Amino acid sequence: MQNQLDRLLAAYCSPTLAGIKPASLVSCDRNLYPDLPQRLCEYRAAFAPRDMRFEIVCACRGRYLLLVYHKTQLEHRLADERVQRVLERFSYPVGQPLAEQLKMLKRRIALSDGFPHEIGLFLGYPIEDVVGFIRNQGRGCKLSGYWKVYGDAEAASRLFERLSRVCRAVTRRVEQGETLLEVFAAA
Numbered sequence: 001m002q003n004q005l006d007r008l009l010a011a012y013c014s015p016t017l018a019g020i021k022p023a024s025l026v027s028c029d030r031n032l033y034p035d036l037p038q039r040l041c042e043y044r045a046a047f048a049p050r051d052m053r054f055e056i057v058c059a060c061r062g063r064y065l066l067l068v069y070h071k072t073q074l075e076h077r078l079a080d081e082r083v084q085r086v087l088e089r090f091s092y093p094v095g096q097p098l099a100e101q102l103k104m105l106k107r108r109i110a111l112s113d114g115f116p117h118e119i120g121l122f123l124g125y126p127i128e129d130v131v132g133f134i135r136n137q138g139r140g141c142k143l144s145g146y147w148k149v150y151g152d153a154e155a156a157s158r159l160f161e162r163l164s165r166v167c168r169a170v171t172r173r174v175e176q177g178e179t180l181l182e183v184f185a186a187a
Contacts, residue, residue, distance in 0.1 A: 004032065005039060006180045007171065013068040014170040015163045017052065017184050021124035022077045023069035029062065036064050046181045055102065058109045065109065067102075067122070074098060074122065083121050086131060090118050126151050 005028075009017070013024040028036055040054045047054070051071045058065040075098050077083060084094040090108065093100045108116035120130040125147045132141070132150025141148035145160035173183050 003174070003179060005036075006174050009043075009068065009180055010171040010174040010183075011167055014167045016068050016070060017047075017050075017180065018166050018170070019070060019073070020163065020166060022073035023067055023123050025057075025119070025123060026066050026068065028064040028066055030064060031062075033064065036066070040066075043180075047184075050184065057102070057106050067105075069122075071098065073124075077121070077124060080127075082127050086118060086121060086127065090116065092118075120147055123147075126156070128152075129156070 008026060008028065012026040015021045016024040030036075033039070037056065040056070043054045051073075053067075053069050053071050055067050055069070056064050057067045078087070078094075078098065078101055084092075087094050087101075090104075092104045105116070105119065105122060108118070117134045118130065120133065121127065126149075128151035129147055129149050133148050136150065138148060141150055142153040143149040143156055145156065146163055147156075149156040170180075170183055174180065
C-alpha cells in the first residue's frame with residue numbers, strides 16, 4: 001500500500017526536498033494523520049543527512065500545519081538584510097538562531113486568523129512579492145500561482161512551472177511505489 005503521507009509531501013513539499021526553495025508548508029488533516037507527530041520521527045531521521053527538518057508549526061483542532069525546511073537554506077534566507085528588515089516590522093528576533101525565528105513564526109500563526117503574511121519570506125517567496133502582498137492586502141497582483149506576484153511576473157511564471165514540474169515528477173514516482181527517501185536518495 002502506498003504511503004499516503006509520502007504522497008501528500010510529494011505533492012506539496014517536493015520543491016523544498018529537491019533544494020529549489022528553503023521551505024514548504026502543508027496542512028495535514030488530523031483525522032487522516034492522527035499519528036503525524038510520531039511518524040515525523042522517521043522522516044526526521046531519514047532526511048537529517050540532507051539537512052531537512054520536519055516541524056509542526058501549528059496543531060490546530062482539525063489539522064496540523066507542517067513546515068518542511070532545509071535548515072541551512074532557511075538560515076541563509078533569514079540572514080538576508082532585506083528579509084530581516086521586513087521581519088523586524090513583525091517583531092521577529094532577527095539575528096537570533098533559526099529556532100528563535102521559528103518560535104516567533106509559531107506564535108504569529110497561533111495569533112493569526114489565517115496566516116501571518118510574512119510567512120512567505122520563510123517559504124522563499126520573493127521579497128517584493130511578500131511586501132507587495134502586505135502593502136496591497138492581497139489585491140492588484142500581476143500574477144497568482146504558488147503565491148501572488150507583485151514583482152517580476154515573467155520570472156515567477158517560469159518558477160511556478162518549474163515547481164509544478166518537480167511536484168508532478170515526484171508525485172508520479174511515489175504513486176508508482178517509491179518512497180520519498182528513495183526518490184531523494186537518488187537525487
